[in-house]
Amino acid sequence: MTTHVQIRDLVVEYSSGGYPVRPINGLDLDASPGEVVLLLGASGSGKTTLLSILAAILTPTSGSVRVGDAEVTTLRGAALTRYRRDTVGVVFQAFNLIPSLTALENVEVPLRAGGVKRKVAKARAKLLLESVDLAERMTHRPGDLSGGQQQRVAIARALAHDPPLVLGDEPTAHLDYIQVEGVLKILRRIADDGRLVIVATHDDRMIPLADRVVNLTPRADVESRPPVRVELVAGAELFAQGDVGDLVYVVESGEIDIVRTRDDGTGEQVAIVKPGNYFGELAPMFGLRRSAGARATEPTVVTAYTMRDFRDRFQLVTPTETLANAAD
Numbered sequence: 489m490t491t492h493v494q495i496r497d498l499v500v501e502y503s504s505g506g507y508p509v510r511p512i513n514g515l516d517l518d519a520s521p522g523e524v525v526l527l528l529g530a531s532g533s534g535k536t537t538l539l540s541i542l543a544a545i546l547t548p549t550s551g552s553v554r555v556g557d558a559e560v561t562t563l564r565g566a567a568l569t570r571y572r573r574d575t576v577g578v579v580f581q582a583f584n585l586i587p588s589l590t591a592l593e594n595v596e597v598p599l600r601a602g603g604v605k606r607k608v609a610k611a612r613a614k615l616l617l618e619s620v621d622l623a624e625r626m627t628h629r630p631g632d633l634s635g636g637q638q639q640r641v642a643i644a645r646a647l648a649h650d651p652p653l654v655l656g657d658e659p660t661a662h663l664d665y666i667q668v669e670g671v672l673k674i675l676r677r678i679a680d681d682g683r684l685v686i687v688a689t690h691d692d693r694m695i696p697l698a699d700r701v702v703n704l705t706p707r708a709d710v711e712s713r714p715p716v717r718v719e720l721v722a723g724a725e726l727f728a729q730g731d732v733g734d735l736v737y738v739v740e741s742g743e744i745d746i747v748r749t750r751d752d753g754t755g756e757q758v759a760i761v762k763p764g765n766y767f768g769e770l771a772p773m774f775g776l777r778r779s780a781g782a783r784a785t786e787p788t789v790v791t792a793y794t795m796r797d798f799r800d801r802f803q804l805v806t807p808t809e810t811l812a813n814a815a816d
Contacts, residue, residue: 491556491575491652491684493519493542498551500537503751510730510777511537512548517702519686521652524679524697527688529704530775535688538704539655542686543576544568555653573602577646581658583638585630591617591641592626598648616644620674636667643674654678656687660694672697705775712800716792720784729781733771736798739763742788748780760785769798 500512511534519525527535540546541553544560553560555575563571585594592613599609617626620640630638639659646654656675660668668691676697679685687694695701718737720726726737729749737744744761758780761767771778772795793801 491521492554493517493653493684493686494552494554496552498538498541498553499549500534500541500546501549506750507748507779508730508751512704513730513777515551515704519684519700521682521684522679523699524675524685524687526694526698526701527686527704528690528692528695528701529688530690533704535690535704536657539578539657539686539688542653543578543655544572573598574649575651576653576655577649577651579639579642579646579654579656579659581661583630583635583642585638585641585645587630590627590629591622591633591637591644594630594641595645595648598645602649612648613644616647617641619647620644621670634667635662635664636670639663639667639671640674643671643678647678652683654683654685656685656689658689658691659687660689660691665693668693711794712796713794715797718790718792720788720790722784722786722788724784724788726782726784726790727768727778729778731778733768733776733778734794735792736766736769736772736795737782737790737792738766738802740789740791742790743785744782744788744790745785746780746782766798766802769795 495515495517498512498515499510501508501510503509511532515538527538529535537546541548542555542560544563547561551561555571558567558571558575560571586597589597592610595613595616596609599612600606604612614626617623620643622637622640622644625633625637630641633641659675660671663671672694675685675687718726720742726744727733739761741763744767746758746761746767747755748758749755759767767782768778770776
């Protein structure tokens, strides 16, 4: 069985300290069998959240997630159970092996839980451990295995029901470069067998492995280009909370109000930016989304700079000279 993934206009929103946060906002993604797709991004960018949605563990705020013929966001009851068992296998960062069981028994667990007879489950588990080069370690418990060997057991377990979609959540996070090499080869081999492998990671050692890289951390335009003059009428919004931040702004005349929206929809004023001051620099500098919105309180003119041009022109100005960096 082969499985395509199609994600459209995916939005995930949750509350953090009384403020709405959208780590994923309008994501589109297509992935095909035989591919290794890497989800790159800093902590909080939505990598694990996206995997959890694909695994039908979390439900998004809105949007469509199709895996094969199934609309994952609408699965319920027996259909949801079948999807989790037969369609998707998950490889966890922390291995999540049962310490008291051998490698063979750990791989047998999902098979037995799925109703497979003991003899058949044991034979299947042996084949899977052989496929990840652990034929000689089947009777060892997790505590007697290296980190790389434990992760290979976890990969074998994820393949127990022969799922067409395999998800990895930081599968190389705790591994040294020798252990990483073995795990990477196995993930590539899994995809080459016709499965779709989607891996969330911040480990750039995995990039050469991938057929496609999806960067969930917004990145600013590093190119130099002429600054843009923006004229705003009173009440006009320059950017909204949660937007990707790619430009830095300098107020030439007028006034900008920096406002953070709470869960109940009310606004909290963070700062007022007067002429000669700048705002919005942290988002493009660190690949963040805007943590507050910016709007004109009166007719206002601002100049927009790329991060590179801003640094070149205002290198003597430090963030401590304005409270406006709270807009990020």
